[in-house]
Amino acid sequence: MSKNISDKTLQDLEFSTVLQHVSQFCLTGLGKEKVLEIKPIHNKKELIKELFLVDEYLTSFTSENRIPNHNFDNIIESVKRLAIENSFIETEAFLKIATTSITVNELIKFFKKFQIQFPTFYKLSSQIEFTTYIDDEIKKIIDISGEVKNNASSVLKQVRKDINNVRGKIGASFTSALSKSISAGYLDDIKETVVDNQRVLAVSAMHRRKVAGSLLGASKSGNIVYIAPQATLSYSREYQNLIYEEKQEIVKILRALSNTIRPFVFLLKEYIDFLIHTDAIGAKGKYAQEMNAILPKISKEKKIFFKNAYHPILWKKNKNQNLHTVAQTIELNEKQQIIVISGPNAGGKSITLKTIGLLQIMFQSGLLIPVDERSETYIFDAILTDIGDNQSIENQLSTYSYRLKNMRNFLRICNENTLFLIDEFGTGSDPDLGGALAEIFLEEFYEKKAFGIITTHYSNLKVLANELENVTNANMQFDERSLEPLYRLFVGQAGSSFTFEVAQKNGIPFSIINKAKKRVETEKIRLDKTISNLQKERNRLQKNSESLESQKRKGQEHLNNLQEKEERIQDKLSGFQELYDKNQKMLSLGRKTNELLNKYFQTNNKKELTTNFNKWVSDEKVKHLKKTPEIPTTKSQKQQAKIVEKQLQQVIQKVEKEVLDKVVEVRQEKKEEAAKIAKEKSEYNYQINDKVRIIDSNSVGTIDKIDKKSVTINYGFFTTKTSVNKLELVEKAKK
Known part of the structure; x- marks a missing residue:
């Protein structure tokens, strides 16, 4: 895949600018270097894996399971040195290696734990060996401040113990000499200082011979001399010897630790590669978040459908200037193989072409792209471009010569898995001759079933696009009143160049424009005028359509609101009716109860009250049963219900058969009628x-x-x- 995507194509589409933007999100210098070296990925499986990795990183931003920190120190040189037999590295380098090992182990554990959310990252990280041995061994020897631990060896422990003892003796002997010199009045006001990491007495120059010791220096004025007391000198020599022994023992320990870690050099290189790759993926993910980019559907069929696509460089530039960027929607497929875009200069033809090319290059380089989530695209074997002025002084080529050479290359490479992008197709030579040659090139690309986008002003190419079955005209919309570009692509119709209109807007005298019009072929003016009028009519219809759509949308919203209100009112009415019926029922029951009680109070006949009450309850039960159908409970009732159900099903089946027979009859009549019409048409x-x-x-x-x-x-x-x-x-x- 992507075998024929040249550096010139990447340059034409300003891919390096995108990489500069992406690299700003890297955590490390090594990650930044990797991003700036990104090229289209040749292997389809590797490309899809890279896209999935970036997409998983992007989704982590909206998840509770954020990917752990993957920042790291550059240990490449330390690992190279460690690989050399009998060499050793310093404690600081070991600490960086330990931190790197811990970081990778944390990532391996994280992706294993959340492998459902990060399946591609899990597969990638599971290929790396998980081991705590490296950082465990380093921690045994070196503490967090980068010092070799006392218990790293028994010799080091004893040497450091001796150093502390001698240091104590030096301190005691110096304190004694200091007290004597102060009492004798030999010292200057500062009394003591440090020279070459050694405490010395600050003796007044006049008393220098009265203090026994080694002269180590003097002040700039010469009024003070610095003397190491005689009593400390012997201890100092012993101290220096012990310090030397300590250094030698530390080298011995570090060499042994280097031998322990050396077998893991290859694993450490894998750690570095994994972390650099993760940093680059993270930068791509953060860039995608900033750009609102997504992973489009990867189509097995040869097609490009970019909905609401933005040119990322233009979008970023406009965003910094608080300007709106117009999104474009474009589709290439088997029935719309090549699109020929026409229209006025500065109308957005070239930027539309570059948008499609750059987004496809980004996609095939493992980057997500700023398009609508319904978008989809194909992985092409080759992406060819011919964009801009390509004069070559070194090769003594004119623009047209360069373009012809480029076309020769296109013809050699082009096949059904090629996407080509040509800006200002046919220019650089005599319009008639160059246009004729451009026609032949277009037909050749068409015959090879290549996909492509072309921008042009040539009328003959617009006409050819209309004649070829799977080639479509398109134009950049233009406001014919203000003569300002709208930067919106309209597919299905060629565009006028608005040459004379734009010239008039830019202050060219009307008399000169008229002279120019007279020199142009009548048919060409008629064609351009027809296209211009069609564009005006289409713009008018589009505005009307948008207005009607807006009114329809508002009307539908109003209707929905009224329906919702009506439903709410009906619900309330139903509720009120139920409440009213319930209250009426309660009032009726209350009145009847009150009537029975009043009668009882008058007669004081309990038996009559009981009889009347039971009769009343019985009557109410009968009324209730009449309203509520009785559920069959006995065997005979259930059998009767089944017979009724069976009879009902037979009636339904009979009706269904009659309906189906009628449908078959109607279909036959329609079929005969269609055949009759087809016969009439053929004759x-x-x-x-x-x-x-x-x-x-x-x-x-x-x-x-x-x-x-x-x-x-x-x-x-x-x-x-x-x-x-x-x-x-x-x-x-x-x-």
């Missing part, structure tokens, strides 16, 4: 001025000429030939 003899369309096409044209095997169709600003069996009658010619 129809087309006439001049009949309005027709090519089957599966939306454009309607008029028949200008009828030959034996073909007909000529006039679409207004261009004509085309096709066979009769490909036509569909829209309207017969008026007699």
Whole structure:
């Protein structure tokens, strides 16, 4: 994969600028170096793995399980030195190696624990050996401050014990000499100082011969001399010898530790590679977060569908200036193989072409891209570009010569798995000759089934795009009133260059523009004017459509609100009705109870009260049972219910059969009617001025000429030939 993506293509699409932006998110210098060296990935499996890694890193930002810190020190030189037999490294280097080992182990444990959330990271990290031996061995010897521990060896422990003893003796002897010199008045006001890491007496120069010891220096003025007391000198020599022994023992210990860690040199290199890779992935993930980038669907079919795609460099630049960036939606597929974009200069043709190219390059380099989540794309074998002015002084090539050389390369490489991008196709030579050659190149790319996007001003290429079945015209929308670009791509129609209109807006005198118009071929002006008028009409219709859509949306929202209100009112009414019925029932029961009690109070006949109450309850039960259907409980009741159910099913099946028979009858009638219409169409003899369309096409044209095997169709600003069996009658010619 991606075998034919040259450095020139990366340069044309400003890929290095994107890498500069990504590298700013790296934690380490080594990670930054790796990011700046990113190129399109040739192996498809490796590319997909890289994309999944970046996507997993991105999703961690919105998860409770954030990826642990993976910052690390550069231990490459230390590991190289460690690899040399009988060598040793310093304590600081060992501490960095231990920290690196701990960092990698933490990541391995994390990805194993959360392997469902990070499956690709888990697979990557599980290939690295997990071991605590390296940092355990280093911790045994070296403490967190970088000092070799006393218990690293028995010899070192004893030497340091001796050093402490001698240091104590030096301190005691110096204190004694200091007291005597103070009492004798030999010292200056500062009394003592340190010279060469050794305490010395600050003796007044006049008393220098009265103090026994070694002269180690004097002040700048010469008024003070620095003397090490005689009593400390013997201890100092012993101290220096012990310090030397300590250093020798530390070297011996570090050499032994180096021998212990040396077998893990290869593993340490794996640690470094893993952490550098993780840093680069992290930078890609953070860049994706800033850009609102996502991983589009990776299509098995050859297609590109970028919805709401942004040019990342333009987006970042505009964001810094608080400017809006217009998103583009574009699709290439088997039926829309090549898109020819036309329209005025500075209208956004080139940036649209570069957006598609740069996003595809980013995707094939393992970067997520700023598009809508419904987007999808394919992995191409080759991406070819011809963008900008490419004069070569060194090779004595003009722009056109360079472009021809480039086209030769395109023809050699192009196949069905190629994406090509050509800006200002056909320019650099005589418009007629260059345009004719460009037509042939376009047909060649089309025949090779390559996918591509072309920008041009040439009318002949617009016409050719309309004639080739799977080639589509597109234009950058333009406000014909203000003559300002809208930077929106419209697929399906060629665009006017608005040459004279833009010239007028930029202050070119009207008289000069008129002279220029007279020198242009009438047909070319007519074509450009037709395209311009079509664009104006389309813009007007689009505005009307947007307005109607907005009104429809508001109307629907209003209708939804009214329906919601009606439902709420109905719910309340139902609730009130239930409450009212319940209250009426309670009032009725209360009145009846009150009636029975009043009668009892009058007669004082308990038996009559009981009889009347039981009768009343019985009547209420009968009423309740009438309202509530009785559930069959006995065997005979259940059998009767089954018989009724069976009879009901038979009726339903009978009705269903009658309906299906009627459907078959109607379908047969429609089939016969369709065959009759098709026969009439096949027997129809087309006439001049009949309005027709090519089957599966939306454009309607008029028949200008009828030959034996073909007909000529006039679409207004261009004509085309096709066979009769490909036509569909829209309207017969008026007699």
